[in-house]
Amino acid sequence: MEQYIDYLRDILENGTEHADRTETGTLRVFGRQLRFDLNAGFPLITTKRVWMHGVATELCWFLSGGTNIRPLLEQGVSIWTDWPLKRYRDVTGDDISQDDFEQRIIEDEVFASKWGELGPVYGKQWRHFEGPDGYVDQIATLVERLRESPGSRRHLVSAWHPAQTNRMALPPCHYAFQCFVEGEPGDGRLSLMWQQRSVDSFLGLPFNIASYALLTHMLAQQADLTPHQLIFNGGDCHIYTNHLDVVHEQLERTPHPLPTLNLTPRDSIFDYTIDDITIANYEHHPALRAPIAV
Ligand SMILES: Nc1nc(=O)c2c([nH]1)NC[C@@H]1CN(c3ccc(C(=O)N[C@@H](CCC(=O)O)C(=O)O)cc3)CN21
Numbered sequence: 001m002e003q004y005i006d007y008l009r010d011i012l013e014n015g016t017e018h019a020d021r022t023e024t025g026t027l028r029v030f031g032r033q034l035r036f037d038l039n040a041g042f043p044l045i046t047t048k049r050v051w052m053h054g055v056a057t058e059l060c061w062f063l064s065g066g067t068n069i070r071p072l073l074e075q076g077v078s079i080w081t082d083w084p085l086k087r088y089r090d091v092t093g094d095d096i097s098q099d100d101f102e103q104r105i106i107e108d109e110v111f112a113s114k115w116g117e118l119g120p121v122y123g124k125q126w127r128h129f130e131g132p133d134g135y136v137d138q139i140a141t142l143v144e145r146l147r148e149s150p151g152s153r154r155h156l157v158s159a160w161h162p163a164q165t166n167r168m169a170l171p172p173c174h175y176a177f178q179c180f181v182e183g184e185p186g187d188g189r190l191s192l193m194w195q196q197r198s199v200d201s202f203l204g205l206p207f208n209i210a211s212y213a214l215l216t217h218m219l220a221q222q223a224d225l226t227p228h229q230l231i232f233n234g235g236d237c238h239i240y241t242n243h244l245d246v247v248h249e250q251l252e253r254t255p256h257p258l259p260t261l262n263l264t265p266r267d268s269i270f271d272y273t274i275d276d277i278t279i280a281n282y283e284h285h286p287a288l289r290a291p292i293a294v
Protein backbone atom coordinates (compact mmCIF):
# COMPACT_ATOMS: atom_id res chain seq x y z
CA MET A 1 0.00 0.00 0.00
CA GLU A 2 3.08 2.16 -0.16
CA GLN A 3 1.95 3.15 -3.65
CA TYR A 4 -1.27 4.75 -2.36
CA ILE A 5 0.88 6.89 -0.05
CA ASP A 6 3.17 7.77 -3.00
CA TYR A 7 0.07 8.68 -5.05
CA LEU A 8 -1.14 11.07 -2.31
CA ARG A 9 2.34 12.59 -2.09
CA ASP A 10 2.38 13.07 -5.87
CA ILE A 11 -0.87 15.10 -5.73
CA LEU A 12 0.47 17.20 -2.84
CA GLU A 13 3.70 17.88 -4.74
CA ASN A 14 2.40 18.31 -8.28
CA GLY A 15 -1.25 19.26 -7.84
CA THR A 16 -2.65 22.58 -8.93
CA GLU A 17 -5.48 24.39 -7.18
CA HIS A 18 -8.98 24.06 -8.56
CA ALA A 19 -12.22 25.69 -7.43
CA ASP A 20 -14.39 22.61 -7.92
CA ARG A 21 -18.17 22.11 -8.34
CA THR A 22 -18.70 21.53 -4.59
CA GLU A 23 -17.00 24.87 -3.77
CA THR A 24 -14.65 23.06 -1.38
CA GLY A 25 -11.50 23.48 -3.48
CA THR A 26 -9.06 20.75 -4.50
CA LEU A 27 -5.45 20.09 -5.42
CA ARG A 28 -5.51 18.04 -8.60
CA VAL A 29 -3.42 16.18 -11.17
CA PHE A 30 -4.65 14.51 -14.37
CA GLY A 31 -4.09 10.87 -15.33
CA ARG A 32 -2.65 8.44 -12.80
CA GLN A 33 -2.45 4.64 -12.59
CA LEU A 34 -2.23 2.29 -9.60
CA ARG A 35 -1.68 -1.48 -9.88
CA PHE A 36 -2.38 -4.06 -7.19
CA ASP A 37 -1.32 -7.71 -7.16
CA LEU A 38 -4.35 -9.47 -5.65
CA ASN A 39 -2.16 -12.41 -4.64
CA ALA A 40 -0.17 -10.13 -2.34
CA GLY A 41 -3.26 -9.70 -0.12
CA PHE A 42 -6.55 -7.82 -0.23
CA PRO A 43 -5.85 -4.13 -1.07
CA LEU A 44 -7.58 -2.51 1.87
CA ILE A 45 -5.74 0.68 2.91
CA THR A 46 -4.01 0.10 6.26
CA THR A 47 -2.86 3.66 7.05
CA LYS A 48 -6.41 4.38 8.28
CA ARG A 49 -9.50 2.26 8.93
CA VAL A 50 -11.55 1.58 5.77
CA TRP A 51 -15.15 0.60 6.41
CA MET A 52 -15.35 -2.72 4.56
CA HIS A 53 -18.96 -3.30 5.67
CA GLY A 54 -19.95 -0.15 3.75
CA VAL A 55 -17.92 -1.17 0.69
CA ALA A 56 -19.37 -4.70 0.55
CA THR A 57 -22.96 -3.58 1.17
CA GLU A 58 -22.68 -0.98 -1.59
CA LEU A 59 -21.23 -3.51 -4.07
CA CYS A 60 -24.00 -6.08 -3.35
CA TRP A 61 -26.52 -3.24 -3.87
CA PHE A 62 -24.94 -2.30 -7.24
CA LEU A 63 -25.07 -5.98 -8.28
CA SER A 64 -28.74 -6.20 -7.28
CA GLY A 65 -29.50 -3.45 -9.80
CA GLY A 66 -30.72 -1.10 -7.07
CA THR A 67 -30.76 2.69 -7.39
CA ASN A 68 -32.80 3.54 -4.30
CA ILE A 69 -30.80 4.01 -1.09
CA ARG A 70 -33.43 2.43 1.20
CA PRO A 71 -31.77 -1.05 1.33
CA LEU A 72 -28.43 0.61 2.15
CA LEU A 73 -29.96 2.60 5.01
CA GLU A 74 -31.69 -0.52 6.32
CA GLN A 75 -28.24 -2.12 6.53
CA GLY A 76 -26.80 0.89 8.34
CA VAL A 77 -24.92 2.30 5.33
CA SER A 78 -25.51 6.01 4.82
CA ILE A 79 -22.70 6.88 2.38
CA TRP A 80 -25.19 7.90 -0.33
CA THR A 81 -27.64 9.91 1.82
CA ASP A 82 -26.22 13.32 1.08
CA TRP A 83 -27.20 13.27 -2.57
CA PRO A 84 -30.98 12.85 -2.44
CA LEU A 85 -30.89 14.95 0.73
CA LYS A 86 -29.54 17.82 -1.30
CA ARG A 87 -32.42 17.46 -3.73
CA TYR A 88 -34.88 17.41 -0.84
CA ARG A 89 -33.54 20.72 0.35
CA ASP A 90 -33.76 22.19 -3.10
CA VAL A 91 -37.44 21.37 -3.39
CA THR A 92 -38.75 22.38 0.03
CA GLY A 93 -36.13 24.75 1.37
CA ASP A 94 -36.35 22.86 4.68
CA ASP A 95 -33.11 22.12 6.48
CA ILE A 96 -33.12 18.77 8.28
CA SER A 97 -30.25 16.83 9.81
CA GLN A 98 -28.90 13.67 8.22
CA ASP A 99 -30.15 11.69 11.25
CA ASP A 100 -33.71 13.02 10.83
CA PHE A 101 -33.56 12.28 7.15
CA GLU A 102 -32.43 8.70 7.65
CA GLN A 103 -35.05 8.09 10.34
CA ARG A 104 -37.81 9.44 8.11
CA ILE A 105 -36.65 7.47 5.11
CA ILE A 106 -36.66 4.22 7.13
CA GLU A 107 -40.07 4.91 8.72
CA ASP A 108 -41.89 6.15 5.65
CA GLU A 109 -41.86 4.01 2.55
CA VAL A 110 -43.49 6.63 0.35
CA PHE A 111 -40.95 9.19 1.42
CA ALA A 112 -38.14 6.72 0.65
CA SER A 113 -39.37 5.84 -2.80
CA LYS A 114 -39.87 9.49 -3.59
CA TRP A 115 -36.70 10.94 -2.11
CA GLY A 116 -34.28 8.03 -1.67
CA GLU A 117 -33.97 7.58 -5.39
CA LEU A 118 -30.65 8.40 -7.09
CA GLY A 119 -31.86 8.00 -10.68
CA PRO A 120 -30.33 5.58 -13.23
CA VAL A 121 -26.96 5.20 -11.42
CA TYR A 122 -24.54 2.22 -11.27
CA GLY A 123 -27.03 -0.57 -10.46
CA LYS A 124 -29.34 0.41 -13.28
CA GLN A 125 -26.58 0.66 -15.88
CA TRP A 126 -24.81 -2.56 -14.80
CA ARG A 127 -27.98 -4.66 -14.84
CA HIS A 128 -30.56 -2.86 -17.03
CA PHE A 129 -28.68 -0.70 -19.53
CA GLU A 130 -31.37 0.75 -21.74
CA GLY A 131 -30.96 0.47 -25.51
CA PRO A 132 -33.11 0.47 -28.61
CA ASP A 133 -33.68 -3.32 -28.36
CA GLY A 134 -34.53 -3.42 -24.67
CA TYR A 135 -32.37 -3.84 -21.59
CA VAL A 136 -28.86 -5.28 -21.37
CA ASP A 137 -27.75 -7.09 -18.21
CA GLN A 138 -24.06 -6.25 -18.53
CA ILE A 139 -23.00 -8.25 -15.44
CA ALA A 140 -24.80 -11.46 -16.44
CA THR A 141 -23.35 -11.08 -19.94
CA LEU A 142 -19.85 -10.53 -18.56
CA VAL A 143 -19.94 -13.67 -16.38
CA GLU A 144 -21.31 -15.73 -19.29
CA ARG A 145 -18.57 -14.49 -21.66
CA LEU A 146 -15.80 -14.96 -19.08
CA ARG A 147 -16.87 -18.60 -18.85
CA GLU A 148 -17.43 -19.19 -22.55
CA SER A 149 -14.93 -16.96 -24.26
CA PRO A 150 -12.29 -16.05 -21.69
CA GLY A 151 -9.75 -14.79 -24.23
CA SER A 152 -12.16 -12.18 -25.57
CA ARG A 153 -11.00 -8.55 -25.66
CA ARG A 154 -14.56 -7.34 -25.18
CA HIS A 155 -15.10 -8.00 -21.47
CA LEU A 156 -16.33 -4.48 -20.80
CA VAL A 157 -19.02 -2.96 -18.57
CA SER A 158 -20.04 0.69 -18.89
CA ALA A 159 -21.92 2.67 -16.27
CA TRP A 160 -21.74 5.76 -18.48
CA HIS A 161 -24.98 6.25 -20.40
CA PRO A 162 -24.63 9.62 -22.11
CA ALA A 163 -28.38 9.94 -22.66
CA GLN A 164 -29.12 9.41 -18.94
CA THR A 165 -26.37 11.19 -16.97
CA ASN A 166 -28.59 14.27 -16.58
CA ARG A 167 -31.17 12.19 -14.68
CA MET A 168 -28.66 10.88 -12.11
CA ALA A 169 -28.10 12.36 -8.65
CA LEU A 170 -24.38 12.03 -9.47
CA PRO A 171 -23.04 10.82 -12.84
CA PRO A 172 -20.79 7.76 -12.38
CA CYS A 173 -17.29 8.51 -11.14
CA HIS A 174 -15.98 4.98 -11.85
CA TYR A 175 -17.63 4.73 -15.23
CA ALA A 176 -16.28 1.54 -16.86
CA PHE A 177 -14.25 -1.59 -16.20
CA GLN A 178 -12.63 -4.25 -18.34
CA CYS A 179 -11.63 -7.83 -17.53
CA PHE A 180 -8.65 -9.71 -18.94
CA VAL A 181 -8.09 -13.47 -18.74
CA GLU A 182 -4.81 -15.34 -19.17
CA GLY A 183 -5.06 -19.14 -19.49
CA GLU A 184 -8.24 -21.25 -19.41
CA PRO A 185 -11.01 -21.71 -16.82
CA GLY A 186 -9.73 -23.96 -14.05
CA ASP A 187 -6.20 -22.77 -14.66
CA GLY A 188 -6.53 -19.13 -15.61
CA ARG A 189 -5.97 -15.71 -14.10
CA LEU A 190 -8.41 -12.81 -14.07
CA SER A 191 -7.31 -9.18 -14.05
CA LEU A 192 -9.58 -6.15 -13.89
CA MET A 193 -8.97 -2.52 -14.82
CA TRP A 194 -11.38 0.28 -14.02
CA GLN A 195 -11.69 3.85 -15.29
CA GLN A 196 -12.54 6.69 -12.95
CA ARG A 197 -13.12 10.21 -14.30
CA SER A 198 -13.03 11.94 -10.91
CA VAL A 199 -11.27 10.71 -7.77
CA ASP A 200 -11.77 11.88 -4.19
CA SER A 201 -8.40 10.44 -3.22
CA PHE A 202 -8.82 10.47 0.56
CA LEU A 203 -12.46 9.35 1.04
CA GLY A 204 -13.56 7.78 -2.24
CA LEU A 205 -10.48 6.00 -3.62
CA PRO A 206 -9.88 3.60 -0.67
CA PHE A 207 -13.57 2.55 -1.03
CA ASN A 208 -13.25 2.19 -4.80
CA ILE A 209 -10.07 0.06 -4.62
CA ALA A 210 -11.66 -2.31 -2.08
CA SER A 211 -14.89 -2.49 -4.07
CA TYR A 212 -13.25 -3.44 -7.38
CA ALA A 213 -10.93 -5.88 -5.59
CA LEU A 214 -13.99 -7.59 -4.12
CA LEU A 215 -15.73 -7.58 -7.51
CA THR A 216 -12.64 -9.18 -9.11
CA HIS A 217 -12.71 -11.96 -6.49
CA MET A 218 -16.44 -12.55 -7.14
CA LEU A 219 -16.02 -12.63 -10.93
CA ALA A 220 -13.01 -14.95 -10.62
CA GLN A 221 -14.97 -17.34 -8.41
CA GLN A 222 -17.87 -17.34 -10.89
CA ALA A 223 -15.62 -18.03 -13.89
CA ASP A 224 -13.33 -20.52 -12.11
CA LEU A 225 -10.31 -18.23 -12.38
CA THR A 226 -7.70 -16.94 -9.94
CA PRO A 227 -7.70 -13.18 -9.19
CA HIS A 228 -4.53 -11.60 -10.55
CA GLN A 229 -4.08 -7.86 -11.13
CA LEU A 230 -6.27 -4.91 -10.24
CA ILE A 231 -5.56 -1.69 -12.13
CA PHE A 232 -6.94 1.79 -11.41
CA ASN A 233 -6.89 4.52 -14.05
CA GLY A 234 -7.82 7.94 -12.71
CA GLY A 235 -8.66 11.11 -14.64
CA ASP A 236 -9.08 14.15 -12.35
CA CYS A 237 -7.25 12.84 -9.27
CA HIS A 238 -7.79 15.27 -6.41
CA ILE A 239 -7.45 15.91 -2.70
CA TYR A 240 -10.06 18.24 -1.21
CA THR A 241 -8.45 21.15 0.65
CA ASN A 242 -10.36 20.25 3.83
CA HIS A 243 -8.69 16.79 3.73
CA LEU A 244 -5.13 18.11 3.69
CA ASP A 245 -4.57 17.73 7.44
CA VAL A 246 -5.70 14.11 7.55
CA VAL A 247 -3.73 13.33 4.39
CA HIS A 248 -0.55 14.72 5.98
CA GLU A 249 -1.29 12.65 9.08
CA GLN A 250 -1.64 9.57 6.90
CA LEU A 251 1.71 10.21 5.22
CA GLU A 252 3.40 9.87 8.62
CA ARG A 253 2.08 6.33 9.02
CA THR A 254 3.82 3.12 7.97
CA PRO A 255 1.57 0.66 6.12
CA HIS A 256 0.78 -2.69 7.78
CA PRO A 257 0.77 -6.05 5.95
CA LEU A 258 -2.39 -6.55 3.87
CA PRO A 259 -5.40 -8.52 5.13
CA THR A 260 -6.98 -11.41 3.23
CA LEU A 261 -10.48 -11.98 1.89
CA ASN A 262 -12.63 -15.05 2.51
CA LEU A 263 -15.48 -15.26 0.02
CA THR A 264 -18.06 -18.03 0.42
CA PRO A 265 -18.69 -19.61 -2.99
CA ARG A 266 -22.15 -18.97 -4.50
CA ASP A 267 -23.80 -20.35 -7.64
CA SER A 268 -24.52 -16.94 -9.10
CA ILE A 269 -22.78 -13.56 -8.83
CA PHE A 270 -26.18 -12.18 -7.79
CA ASP A 271 -26.38 -14.47 -4.74
CA TYR A 272 -23.53 -12.99 -2.65
CA THR A 273 -24.61 -11.28 0.54
CA ILE A 274 -22.67 -9.40 3.16
CA ASP A 275 -22.43 -12.62 5.23
CA ASP A 276 -20.37 -14.27 2.47
CA ILE A 277 -17.66 -11.61 2.69
CA THR A 278 -15.09 -11.72 5.50
CA ILE A 279 -11.85 -9.83 5.83
CA ALA A 280 -9.24 -11.58 7.97
CA ASN A 281 -6.19 -10.09 9.71
CA TYR A 282 -7.01 -6.45 8.97
CA GLU A 283 -4.37 -4.56 10.89
CA HIS A 284 -4.83 -0.80 10.46
CA HIS A 285 -3.98 2.59 11.92
CA PRO A 286 -6.79 4.51 13.67
CA ALA A 287 -9.71 5.91 11.65
CA LEU A 288 -9.30 9.41 10.19
CA ARG A 289 -12.45 11.50 9.87
CA ALA A 290 -13.01 14.15 7.22
CA PRO A 291 -16.07 15.90 5.76
CA ILE A 292 -17.43 14.70 2.43
CA ALA A 293 -17.83 17.24 -0.40
CA VAL A 294 -21.41 17.18 -1.72
N1 LIG B 1 -17.00 13.97 -2.71
C1 LIG B 1 -17.37 12.69 -2.85
N2 LIG B 1 -16.49 11.72 -2.60
C2 LIG B 1 -16.84 10.41 -2.74
O1 LIG B 1 -15.99 9.54 -2.50
C3 LIG B 1 -18.17 10.09 -3.15
C4 LIG B 1 -19.06 11.14 -3.40
N3 LIG B 1 -18.64 12.42 -3.25
N4 LIG B 1 -20.33 10.89 -3.79
C5 LIG B 1 -20.81 9.57 -4.02
C6 LIG B 1 -20.06 8.50 -3.35
C7 LIG B 1 -20.34 8.24 -1.92
N5 LIG B 1 -19.06 7.69 -1.44
C8 LIG B 1 -18.64 7.82 -0.13
C9 LIG B 1 -19.38 8.55 0.77
C10 LIG B 1 -18.96 8.69 2.08
C11 LIG B 1 -17.79 8.08 2.50
C12 LIG B 1 -17.36 8.25 3.90
O2 LIG B 1 -17.86 9.12 4.60
N6 LIG B 1 -16.44 7.46 4.40
C13 LIG B 1 -15.88 7.65 5.70
C14 LIG B 1 -16.74 7.09 6.80
C15 LIG B 1 -17.16 5.69 6.66
C16 LIG B 1 -17.66 5.19 8.01
O3 LIG B 1 -18.84 5.47 8.34
O4 LIG B 1 -16.85 4.57 8.73
C17 LIG B 1 -14.47 7.10 5.73
O5 LIG B 1 -13.74 7.46 6.64
O6 LIG B 1 -14.11 6.34 4.82
C18 LIG B 1 -17.04 7.34 1.58
C19 LIG B 1 -17.49 7.21 0.29
C20 LIG B 1 -18.12 7.70 -2.53
N7 LIG B 1 -18.61 8.76 -3.34
Ligand SMILES: O=c1ccn([C@H]2C[C@H](O)[C@@H](COP(=O)(O)O)O2)c(=O)[nH]1
Pocket residue numbers: 021170171173174198199200201203204205208293
Ligand atom coordinates in the same frame (compact mmCIF):
# COMPACT_ATOMS: atom_id res chain seq x y z
O1 LIG C 1 -17.12 6.21 -6.15
C1 LIG C 1 -16.86 7.43 -6.10
C2 LIG C 1 -17.86 8.39 -6.25
C3 LIG C 1 -17.52 9.70 -6.19
N1 LIG C 1 -16.24 10.09 -6.00
C4 LIG C 1 -15.94 11.55 -5.90
C5 LIG C 1 -15.12 12.19 -6.97
C6 LIG C 1 -15.51 13.66 -6.82
O2 LIG C 1 -14.78 14.21 -5.71
C7 LIG C 1 -16.99 13.59 -6.46
C8 LIG C 1 -17.91 13.72 -7.65
O3 LIG C 1 -17.95 15.05 -8.11
P1 LIG C 1 -18.00 15.39 -9.69
O4 LIG C 1 -18.09 16.88 -9.74
O5 LIG C 1 -19.21 14.71 -10.24
O6 LIG C 1 -16.74 14.88 -10.31
O7 LIG C 1 -17.15 12.29 -5.90
C9 LIG C 1 -15.25 9.15 -5.84
O8 LIG C 1 -14.05 9.46 -5.65
N2 LIG C 1 -15.59 7.84 -5.91
